[in-house]
Amino acid sequence: MAQRKSPTRPRSAAPPRPRDAEQTRSEILHAARVLFATRGYANAGMREIAAAAGITPALVVRYFGSKRDLFIAAIESDIGLGPFLGPDRATVGRHIARYFFSKPVREADTLSILLHAAGEPEVCDLATELLAARVIQPLARWLGPPRAEARAALLLAIISGTWLFRQALPMRAFAGGPDTALASCMAAQLQHVVDGSPEA
Amino acid sequence: MAQRKSPTRPRSAAPPRPRDAEQTRSEILHAARVLFATRGYANAGMREIAAAAGITPALVVRYFGSKRDLFIAAIESDIGLGPFLGPDRATVGRHIARYFFSKPVREADTLSILLHAAGEPEVCDLATELLAARVIQPLARWLGPPRAEARAALLLAIISGTWLFRQALPMRAFAGGPDTALASCMAAQLQHVVDGSPEA
DNA sequence: GTTTTTTGTCAACGGCTGTTGACTTCTACC
DNA sequence: GGTAGAAGTCAACAGCCGTTGACAAAAAAC
Incomplete structure (x- = not known):
């Protein structure tokens, strides 16, 4: 009954959030x-x-x-593979491997978001379409023949698999920085695909 | 009111499930x-x-x-990489690639279950521990030096990435059977790691 | 100085989730 | 034949989910 002048703002000391x-x-x-x-x-x-x-x-x-x-x-943000697709083809494997083994695991990157969309009935289609349009296609165009799309897919699979076990299913074998044996192996593999892997 | 002899079993024609x-x-x-x-x-x-x-x-x-x-x-069931780890090292890459590009996508395999555990706070740890114990360790032991664990991890990453885009994030570039260009590229990559990939 | 619009909070809704306990119904044993 | 226990169903619980509409307050417009 004896309410004094302002029933609103019962909050104690929380400063009101700035309106921006x-x-x-x-x-x-x-x-x-x-x-x-x-x-x-x-x-x-x-x-x-x-x-x-x-x-x-x-x-x-x-x-x-x-x-x-x-x-x-x-997910309306680039995945960031674009910067690597320059004219220098001889060292792109090492650069990509170095990038993915240097970036902080806890960072909010689009690739992690998309990989986590696996099986989600609401957003799975969006993720696959975006990966196809923003990664596979530019990558295949940059790689060129022979078997451009297959090699682009394989590159995406190697990168995604590695990143998955660093970020989402963190395994000890994938921990460590860009100077580990795994990072070196990954760089060699990526480069091998970029150069055009031989027939099986 | 005029209920006749048996109030139980109001179900119409559904045969009671056999008790086994x-x-x-x-x-x-x-x-x-x-x-x-x-x-x-x-x-x-x-x-x-x-x-x-x-x-x-x-x-x-x-x-x-x-x-x-x-x-x-x-997940108390083998992942099934064991059968490939025999004495024949020269064709294991092709065999594994053939296996993962032949098996039906809709099959309930343990690898898919484990990959889907990414980010799930309740079961993520279980999945990583099981992958480390049942895949990475036997694989590294089978591969042998040099850099056994790194090469095992890279093989797992390639297989997981490929299977992820076939099963959970189904992309067109990963569809198709064991005679596609991608399957051939993957076989070559796997074999390259098994043989001991060169330094980057 | 008053009104309108923007920015934010609050309480609640219906629906779905994993889990529980009481209840049937079939089967096997004595 | 009677009974103990296994096998299965049912309804409901508490808790979380995404979403909604009514309301408060700050800022802007008039």
């Missing part, structure tokens, strides 16, 4: 990318994403519409 | 393996597994205790 729509949007996107990449689509909850961004799940919906739309926005 | 505990148990296990392999741990529900086995979810719990224990039982 653009930054809030990017914070949501970053939190979503991290959680999609580490836990997968099904295991990354809207409440968890919202909490990581410092806001309320309802606000995530208002910014992105739905969880699926948030996922689509989270 | 051993077969029921194996049917549950098979259904679980199929669904874990195709949809992943989080997306394979207990009701779905039970329905696929033709029973009730409560019975699944009575047989296996919990979903996690069911998963543990589902």
